[in-house]
Amino acid sequence: RPRQSDPQAGMVSATNLTSHKTENYIASETGANNAIAGALLNANGTAAPLSAGLKVVVLLAHTLQAGANTFALNGGATKAIKKHTNAATDLGTAYAATGIWCGVYDGTQWLDLSQ
Numbered sequence: 001r002p003r004q005s006d007p008q009a010g011m012v013s014a015t016n017l018t019s020h021k022t023e024n025y026i027a028s029e030t031g032a033n034n035a036i037a038g039a040l041l042n043a044n045g046t047a048a049p050l051s052a053g054l055k056v057v058v059l060l061a062h063t064l065q066a067g068a069n070t071f072a073l074n075g076g077a078t079k080a081i082k083k084h085t086n087a088a089t090d091l092g093t094a095y096a097a098t099g100i101w102c103g104v105y106d107g108t109q110w111l112d113l114s115q
Helices: none
Strands: 030-032 035-038 055-059 070-073 078-083 100-105 110-112
Touching (some): 035 055
Parallel strands (some): 078 110
Antiparallel strands (some): 030 035, 055 100, 070 078
16 A cells, blocks of 8 residues: 655745745846836846846836837946847837836847846
8 A cells, every 4th residue: 555645844934935036137127118227236246247038037127118218237238128929020019017018138138038
């Protein structure tokens, strides 16, 4: 007869929880509506280089419109934000301030990961 497992064995208690954050999280976005900006620094305070494949998760302090938007990382040049399903297309849905925006840099522009 198979042994019954302890139903408590895989449970997580409040005393052993670990706080996890998403990678490349920018919690203090600056800039303006439709032209957001943010800093991504490593543990030493060095700015992360902008390179193809870089993914960021941004807590928005400003809105993104349905239409043309830009994102500037680490005080660098502004780059367009486009839909990931068609890199020639602007966003089709707006984002509210206090929302979360996720994007990946393709070497030319930022691609929104939800549209």
